[in-house]
Amino acid sequence: MNELFILGELMEEPQSGYYLRSALQVSLGHHRKVSYGVIYPLLEKLEKDGLVEITTVGADGKNKKVATITEKGKKRFFELMKMPVPSGAHNADIYLIKLDVMQHLTLDEQIQLLDQFYQEQKDIIKDTQDILEKLAEENSKDHWYASKKFELRLQQANVAIEWIERFKQEMKKEW
Known part of the structure; x- marks a missing residue:
């Protein structure tokens, strides 16, 4: 997830x-705390893997390290974007x-992601409705x-579905 985010940001x-x-x-x-202890080691790993280049820039003693995506990093970004989002605790974050970075995909790939x-969201609605029916069977506090x-x-899932539908309509008008 963090690798995808960093590569996506560096695409810009x-x-x-x-x-x-x-x-x-x-x-x-x-709700999710992100520490520098996560970002900097990941940047170093991405550099070691040839996905980013890190350079030091600055003047007046205020140097900072800046990451730039490589061609290999761009290829990895597209691989990660095309991978299905796994089930699990962080799948909403991955979506x-x-x-956030789907503008780098073709229109067809963007539609597929949406x-x-x-x-x-439909699966969440079905699962939630099933749970609500079971809870309603026993009237307790x-x-x-x-x-x-x-x-x-x-x-929340219904709002997300409405958003997706509006977004797709806007994309059709745009393209």
């Missing part, structure tokens, strides 16, 4: 580790990252509170 222009950490924090939100995200949380999840 060379960036410092400081900027990359800040951008990832904004992208993921305050956010992919949606369709995958759409299906993910605990189940009432739990159902409220699942109602929120259901609303």
Whole structure:
């Protein structure tokens, strides 16, 4: 996930580790803490793997290291973008990252990514509706509170579906 984010950001222009950490924090939100202890070792690994080049720039004693994506890094970026988003705890974050940098894909690939995200939301809706039905079978205070949380999840997925549909319509007008 972090590799995809960094490579995606570097597709735009060379960036410092400081900027990359800040951008990832904004992208993921305050619920996920991103430390420099994650970013800098990953940048070093990406450099070692030939995916980025790191140079020192600056003047007046204020030097900073800036990463630039290589051709090999661009190839890796496209590989990561085309990989299916795995199920798991961070798949929502991965979708956010992919949606943030999908402008580097062809229009068909962008539509395919949106369709995958759409299906993910449909699956969330079905699973959540099933859970809500089970909770409704037993009228208890605990189940009432739990159902409220699942109602929120259901609303979030419905909003995401509406967003996807609007986005795809806007893309058709744009292209």
